[in-house]
Amino acid sequence: MTADDNEPVTRPPAPGRRDILEAAATAFTRGGYTATTIDDIAREMGATKGRVYHYYRAKADVFLDIVTTGMQELIDGVQPIAGNTGLDPATRLWRMAHHHAGLMMTRNSFQRVAMRAVEMRRLGEAPAQQQALETVVAMRDRYEQLFADVIDEGRQAGVFRDVDSRLATKPLLGALNWISLWYDPQRGDYNTRQRVADEYADFILGGLRRSPR
Amino acid sequence: MTADDNEPVTRPPAPGRRDILEAAATAFTRGGYTATTIDDIAREMGATKGRVYHYYRAKADVFLDIVTTGMQELIDGVQPIAGNTGLDPATRLWRMAHHHAGLMMTRNSFQRVAMRAVEMRRLGEAPAQQQALETVVAMRDRYEQLFADVIDEGRQAGVFRDVDSRLATKPLLGALNWISLWYDPQRGDYNTRQRVADEYADFILGGLRRSPR
DNA sequence: AGCAGAACATACTCGCCGGTATGTCGTCAA
DNA sequence: TTGACGACATACCGGCGAGTATGTTCTGCT
Numbered sequence: 001m002t003a004d005d006n007e008p009v010t011r012p013p014a015p016g017r018r019d020i021l022e023a024a025a026t027a028f029t030r031g032g033y034t035a036t037t038i039d040d041i042a043r044e045m046g047a048t049k050g051r052v053y054h055y056y057r058a059k060a061d062v063f064l065d066i067v068t069t070g071m072q073e074l075i076d077g078v079q080p081i082a083g084n085t086g087l088d089p090a091t092r093l094w095r096m097a098h099h100h101a102g103l104m105m106t107r108n109s110f111q112r113v114a115m116r117a118v119e120m121r122r123l124g125e126a127p128a129q130q131q132a133l134e135t136v137v138a139m140r141d142r143y144e145q146l147f148a149d150v151i152d153e154g155r156q157a158g159v160f161r162d163v164d165s166r167l168a169t170k171p172l173l174g175a176l177n178w179i180s181l182w183y184d185p186q187r188g189d190y191n192t193r194q195r196v197a198d199e200y201a202d203f204i205l206g207g208l209r210r211s212p213r
Numbered sequence: 214m215t216a217d218d219n220e221p222v223t224r225p226p227a228p229g230r231r232d233i234l235e236a237a238a239t240a241f242t243r244g245g246y247t248a249t250t251i252d253d254i255a256r257e258m259g260a261t262k263g264r265v266y267h268y269y270r271a272k273a274d275v276f277l278d279i280v281t282t283g284m285q286e287l288i289d290g291v292q293p294i295a296g297n298t299g300l301d302p303a304t305r306l307w308r309m310a311h312h313h314a315g316l317m318m319t320r321n322s323f324q325r326v327a328m329r330a331v332e333m334r335r336l337g338e339a340p341a342q343q344q345a346l347e348t349v350v351a352m353r354d355r356y357e358q359l360f361a362d363v364i365d366e367g368r369q370a371g372v373f374r375d376v377d378s379r380l381a382t383k384p385l386l387g388a389l390n391w392i393s394l395w396y397d398p399q400r401g402d403y404n405t406r407q408r409v410a411d412e413y414a415d416f417i418l419g420g421l422r423r424s425p426r
Numbered sequence: 427a428g429c430a431g432a433a434c435a436t437a438c439t440c441g442c443c444g445g446t447a448t449g450t451c452g453t454c455a456a
Numbered sequence: 457t458t459g460a461c462g463a464c465a466t467a468c469c470g471g472c473g474a475g476t477a478t479g480t481t482c483t484g485c486t
Contacts, residue, residue, distance in 0.1 A: 016433080030334060034247040037473060049475085050435050059474070119394045121243060161419070163412065171416045174391025175384035181332050182383060199376065203384045206374070207420035229463080250443060262445090263465045272444065 017055050019045050021069065024052075024062045025109035033063060033116065033123075060129040063117070064136070070114030071139045073103060082146040089154035090209070094201045096147065097176060101197035104179035105188070112180040144169045151208065160208045172204050230268050232258050234282065237265075237275050238322035245329065246276060246336075273342040276330070277349070283327030284352045286316060295359040302367035303422070307414045309360065310389060314410040317392035318401070325393040357382045364421065373421045385417050 023045035027036045038059055042048050056062045081095045104111050117123075118140050123133050147169045154160035179200070188196075236258035240249045251272055255261050269275045294308045317324050330336075331353050336346050360382045367373035392413070401409075 178387025
């Protein structure tokens, strides 16, 4: 019901980096990773390369910082809901989905970039960055497990259908993550975002709930 | 029930182009558009640039050919189901989703590339290619409308919840398209693919069906 | 006042990659 | 038999963009 969430919980990045991250997120959103130039990022915030390279050693580092920030925002928001054993599994899952949907819209550029990272296999040659990518994938796995656990609870309680909980997270999170692709952060006010998040949470709960008969 | 679909309906491309499309699809799947080199594509099929440029004038043309092929495969498979008025809306939607899910797995590379194309805004400078991209987006829109129409039917028939049919296609197709990102075409036989497609179709139908009470 | 270092901007290098120009080998028709 | 053309391979060019090297200005500290 009352859902004015989506406030920053994560530690704010160094003041100089904040602008870079924001600019880079929107730049990467436009053209993808390789297509986006460091100069693009700099121009996005009315600066030059020097500013970017003053805070980051490589393009991949900027990218990874965006991704981990986005992932962390997801975890920070959803983890508390998942762990709230005071609520029944269905309600918890509904709120988890609702919150996730909200972040896909309000933090669109960050989430869109984060989404892309997980589907990436390589990120340049540096093994350090390669390892960082796998760290991100590990975060995503743990995040998926949050949903899988709640689904299992609901299944054992008899509210949800008899599904493979790990497989069931796929259509669930797929539907939610997809929002970042079609939602235009320019248009849409608080109410429309709320309507969309409601519809998604309802859709997902319906998809898992045990059939009437 | 019986669902041995996913056979080629589209006109086969010129014999020389076929290999290129296949190689390029897997290459693009690995690294994305800009990150993939023409040499990558050539090496993928044990050839050199010359062979690619003999059949295509530019990198973007290869990409667009893959995308339109993928989109056409979707339309060719789903359109007949959507138009089969002999079946009730729920059954039709179930089969549409099931078929779509199947293509995401069997034709993974093509569909994954096609998926990426729609979220692209620009594709180089050439306005001809830019227009081609918008054609692809138009195909996707028409495709979405196939689902929206069936949803509307089911809604008026009282089987589906009272949703905005156009908005409802978003979580639906989002969940389905997402398959191309996590499904590994190497692993998995016919049976597992069938199980996944079943689960997705069930999930989607549940998400739209009117609640028991 | 003066100096150290942060916070950038500017100028440059250098490898990679899309595209082109040119060569080579077959094949088929007259 | 030859010569025209398809089907490629090879050699090359030019630009773009990541990263670097080198300024320049501002700030805080002593």
